[in-house]
Structures are given as structure tokens and as C-alpha cells.
Amino acid sequence: MYGPGIAVCARPELPGTEPAGRHRHTRDVVSARPIAVAADTPVICSSGGTDPDLLAHIRDSGLPVGTDLREFRSEAEFACRVTEAISDGLLMSMEYPQPTALCPEERSLKSAHLVGHLNNKASITTLVDPRFQAGRSTVTREQLAAAAPAEKSWVLKAATDDAHGGSLDVYLHRAMENIALPEFTDVLDEFVVEEYLQIHDNWGLQFYVGTDARARLLAVSEQRVDVTGVYTGGRFGAVTDPPAELLAECLATAQRAADLGYRGLCSLDCVRTQDGRLAVLDLNFRITSGSIPLLALRSIRPDTLDQPAESVKLTVSGPLTDLLGHVRPALAGHGLLVVAGHDTARTDNPVRQSALQLLVFGDDPAEVTARRRALEAKTAGKARLGFSVSA
Secondary structure, three states, X not given: OOOOOEXXXXXXXXXXXXXOOOOXXXXXXXXXXXXXXXXXXXXXXXXXXXXXXXHHHHHHOOOOOOOOEEEEOOHHHHHHXXXXXXXXXXXXXXXXXXXXXXXXXXXEOOOHHHHHHHHOOOOHHHHOOHHHOOOEEEEEHHHHHHHOOOOOOEEEEEOOXXXXXXXXXXXXXXXXXXXXXXXXXXXXXXXXXXXXXXXXXXXXXXXXXXXXXXXXXXXXXXXXXXXOOOEEXXXXXXXOOOOHHHHHHHHHHHHHHHHOOOOEEEEEEEEEXXXXXXXXXXXXXOOOOOHHHHHHHHHHOHHHOOOOEEEEEEEEOOOHHHHHHHHHHHHOOOOEEEEEEEEHHHOXXXXXXXXXXXXXXXXXXXXXXXXXXXXHHHHHOOHHHOEEEOO
16 A cells, blocks of 8 residues: 555654643554554554564454564654664655654655644645535634534534644534533644534545555445544444445545645545535544554455444553453454554553454344444443443
8 A cells, every 4th residue: 555665653743742641542552553454564653552462363363463563662762763764764654743853754655744734624624525514614712612602512623733642532512511622622722613413324434545646445434433422433344335426525535635645544534414414524644443444354354345343442451461351252253353452561651551442243233233232341341340441
């Protein structure tokens, strides 16, 4: 996909104004996502994602685990790995914008400016046809209170070219409920206020742009979100197809980004509302939680991609070995795949936390959903031991 001589780095930047520990777990977990499907592509990744037992599980399932994993345990080591890769003559595919002092533009497959612009929630107006845009406006912090009153429903998003630890979640407000603004409103100057849509179908359309600068569809997935609007996992294979005109617009949007110089994976979040409207809501020009399970499926069962599968992420405030032990009985059967993992004990992060991203697959969509829910329920039942489930 990226071509030869490319190193992938999927870790968000640490802005100089933020404490080193803020969003540390999220940033390190994101860096480890590509490991399971990297093959011989060099990957700059947190050492929390390279636990030998974890890699053995992934490798034994038939996935093309990365053979050139350039690990870091700390912020300083992260910078060293990037510098070393550049010294080795590799071009960097930064999935999030990084400072040019760390990765000069001439050593980047795609510039920090481009990646930041494409992922800025305010940029959708420049990339998507107005017919497929929800009502939205970009406001300053001073304008926010007037643009987002308690008596109306609305959606709030960050308008920034910076990654901010990869933690800029969408905030949904329902009319007349209390407003509890997210943390990013304290650190950013601009925001997108979007109309609140009643969603009937919620898709994540997965694309990639290869070395020929042509955008191609990988697959259509459906998204599961919680009551706050945060992504909790995807459905793959047996999903509802989006209308042809929406698919065409999403492909055209990905191609517009390709024409600007983007290369790599991207996911476009789009919906059909209960009254039949079609809208593209978010552009994710990077490796995502949906793209890795999809690539894993293509690796182990390319002839059955139309069969049902669902992804889920489990976390535990303890060792990764405990979490692996928790799911090992299910792994011994058919239809469960580990596609990513992370353990902070292998880094200098003082907060103990481990995570596994799993893919449940099979022949019957109801049975797949039931097994995914049973896995979540079993993990939630371990709460007294420090287990929790998250997306």
C-alpha cells in the first residue's frame, strides 16, 4: 500500500503545552495498531504492543505480524526511533501530524500540514459536496455558548489541525439536558457545532490511497456507538450497503485528498437519517480502529469478507497476561482473533493499564453479536478485579 522504503508511525504528537502523561495510554495504544498486519513494513510502535506472548497469539492466528518493529518506552525513545528511521533513509508515513523539527517535510510521505488539515473537523466543508454535509458552523470559544444552547440538540467537535493526543472525541448534547463540555473546549480556540441528526444507518467507509495516487474502496463497515456518540466497535461483512450516490461521494472525497498528496488508509463516517437524508459526518485520514480489523480479515480469510464480524476492545487495570488469560478459552475455539494489544508495564507509563482489540467472526450475524456481547459481559463481570470494557 505504502510502497518500499516507508516507515509507519501511527502515534499522535504530544503538544508542547500538554503534560507528558495526558492521554499517554491512548497515544501508545494507537501506535501499536499496525503491528498485526505490518509484515515487513517498519513500524515505530510502543513497546507495550510488543509483548512476546501477545505477538505469539497474533502470529499463531496467521496474521502478518511486523518483522521490523522499532520500539520505544518513553517520549525520548520515541523521538530517537523517528530520527533513526530517517537516518536509515526511510520516508515517514505519519498518521498524525508531527513537528517538522522531528520529521522534516522532505522526509514525510504526507506532510504534517496536509494530515492536520484533512483531519480537522472544520475541513469537511472544503472536501465534501454540500449536498452531503450536515448543517454546521465553526465558532470561537467566545461564540460557543450562543451557538450551543441547552434548549437545543447539537453535536460539538474540535476544529484543529493538531492531534491533541488522539483524544478529541465527539460530544453530543440533547435538548434540555445538562451541558458538560468536553476537555478539549478548555484548550482549543475553535469548534464545530453540527446539527443533531436522527440516525438510521451509521457507516464507516474504508478507503486507501496507494502509490498510484488513486483512491480505492476497501470495504463498507457499520459503526457501533455508545449513548455519548463515542465509537465502540465496528461490524464487517454482512452489513447494509450505502446508497450508490453516497458511496460515490465518499470515493470522490478520498480522491480529492489523494490529489492533495495523501497516501494511506482513511475512513469516512457517514449516515442515513431516519427521514432519508445522506450525510458525511467525519473524515479520518489515518489508520483507524476499523481499518486494522478489516486488514486482518483480508489476511486470514480473503474469500469470506462478506461474512459477519464485529470488533471490540477490552481494557484492564492490570497485566496483559491476565487479560490474555481471560480470553484464552474463547481463543481456543473458532471465530475470535486478537488484532492488537498493549501493556503499559512495558513502557515508563506509571499508570497500569492493558488493552486488547479483538475480532469476533462467524457465519451468522446474530451468533457473532451474541458472542461479542457475551465476551463483554464476562469481562464486565470481572470488575472487582479491575477489569473494564471500553471502545
